[in-house]
Amino acid sequence: MNEKIVRRKKRKKLKKKRFFPKKKSVEDLALQRMEYLFSLAKSVFKEEPNLARSYVEIGLKIGMKARVSVPVYWRRQICRKCKSFLVPGINLRIRLRSGPRSHVTYTCMECGGKKRFHI
Numbered sequence: 001m002n003e004k005i006v007r008r009k010k011r012k013k014l015k016k017k018r019f020f021p022k023k024k025s026v027e028d029l030a031l032q033r034m035e036y037l038f039s040l041a042k043s044v045f046k047e048e049p050n051l052a053r054s055y056v057e058i059g060l061k062i063g064m065k066a067r068v069s070v071p072v073y074w075r076r077q078i079c080r081k082c083k084s085f086l087v088p089g090i091n092l093r094i095r096l097r098s099g100p101r102s103h104v105t106y107t108c109m110e111c112g113g114k115k116r117f118h119i
């Protein structure tokens with residue numbers, strides 16, 4: 001009996017999920033690729049907005065896979081709802097609100113999604 005119990009315990013120990021720490025290089029690669037894809041989206045947007053959207057989608061997917069957050073600079077130029085690349089004056093409206101709850105509102109003109117940034 002005792003031996004069986006010991007064996008079971010050993011098996012349990014083996015079955016335990018191992019924790020793999022995130023590798024730095026994976027994050028760096030993901031960031032580089034995201035950066036590249038978003039800059040491509042920016043350059044292509046004027047001629048082919050749909051292609052820009054697909055680039056943004058791929059970039060966001062890479063970020064999710066590597067669990068890397070989108071850099072702040074790019075976060076404000078991407079619509080989280082419809083994944084389109086946002087350019088003010090073309091498909092992005094920016095409005096300011098003053099007062100006690102002052103903020104900036106970004107409205108995507110493709111899907112109507114809104115983002116608010118508190119100041």
Ligand SMILES: [Zn+2]
Nearest residue numbers: 079082108111
């Ligand atoms: Zn949108």
